[in-house]
Amino acid sequence: EAQVTQNPRYLITVTGKKLTVTCSQNMNHEYMSWYRQDPGLGLRQIYYSMNVEVTDKGDVPEGYKVSRKEKRNFPLILESPSPNQTSLYFCASSPYRTSGRTFGPGTRLTVT
Amino acid sequence: DQQVKQNSPSLSVQEGRISILNCDYTNSMFDYFLWYKKYPAEGPTFLISISSIKDKNEDGRFTVFLNKSAKHLSLHIVPSQPGDSAVYFCAALYNNNDMRFGAGTRLTVKP
Numbered sequence: 072e073a074q075v076t077q078n079p080r081y082l083i084t085v086t087g088k089k090l091t092v093t094c095s096q097n098m099n100h101e102y103m104s105w106y107r108q109d110p111g112l113g114l115r116q117i118y119y120s121m122n123v124e125v126t127d128k129g130d131v132p133e134g135y136k137v138s139r140k141e142k143r144n145f146p147l148i149l150e151s152p153s154p155n156q157t158s159l160y161f162c163a164s165s166p167y168r169t170s171g172r173t174f175g176p177g178t179r180l181t182v183t
Numbered sequence: 184d185q186q187v188k189q190n191s192p193s194l195s196v197q198e199g200r201i202s203i204l205n206c207d208y209t210n211s212m213f214d215y216f217l218w219y220k221k222y223p224a225e226g227p228t229f230l231i232s233i234s235s236i237k238d239k240n241e242d243g244r245f246t247v248f249l250n251k252s253a254k255h256l257s258l259h260i261v262p263s264q265p266g267d268s269a270v271y272f273c274a275a276l277y278n279n280n281d282m283r284f285g286a287g288t289r290l291t292v293k294p
Contacts, residue, residue: 075226115283116283169234177224
């Protein structure tokens with residue numbers, strides 16, 4: 072089945088403890104991106120990648136890192152999480168720039 | 184700075200009638216627009232898109248209209264069905280991969 076998977080689906084952590092949310096797609100898509108969803112703000116793009124080793128900042132990149140070493144994987148790294156990063160995170164992929172994104176199921180992160 | 188705005192947080196329509204969801208944007212550099220639908224506890228699902236060089240795109244019950252001079256787009260759903268009840272997001276794309284979303288409109292279709 073063509074899909075985007077994210078792990079973990081739920082995570083509760085403490086301020087300052089480094090964490091990684093994994094994202095993987097099995098559709099051989101070029102483009103991948105990360106979003107966070109907050110009430111009243113919709114989805115905001117954190118980082119995106121147009122191909123292996125090519126990444127760029129989105130709307131809200133502060134406090135996040137990404138890497139794209141393989142086409143299928145695009146992990147999101149929070150080096151020192153803070154409570155304002157408590158949010159619902161989505162990973163997405165698409166075959167080309169103007170195609171609709173396929174989204175993962177989401178990761179709900181709580182930072183205390 | 185919210186570059187894509189959905190000013191109606193919610194919309195309620197009767198089954199079988201037309202649903203019209205609206206979206207405004209501020210930046211004329213956007214070159215592609217998309218609509219997504221989201222059910223609770225799931226990721227958004229792509230619905231329909233339109234290039235900035237077009238003014239209409241149709242796919243079954245869904246039609247998107249783009250008015251570039253007004254920086255406005257709308258999604259029409261005809262006829263509306265109870266299964267269409269969800270949150271709808273419009274999104275706008277720059278010529279890199281930078282995509283901006285609106286805050287969403289919750290559509291409720293009543294039987």
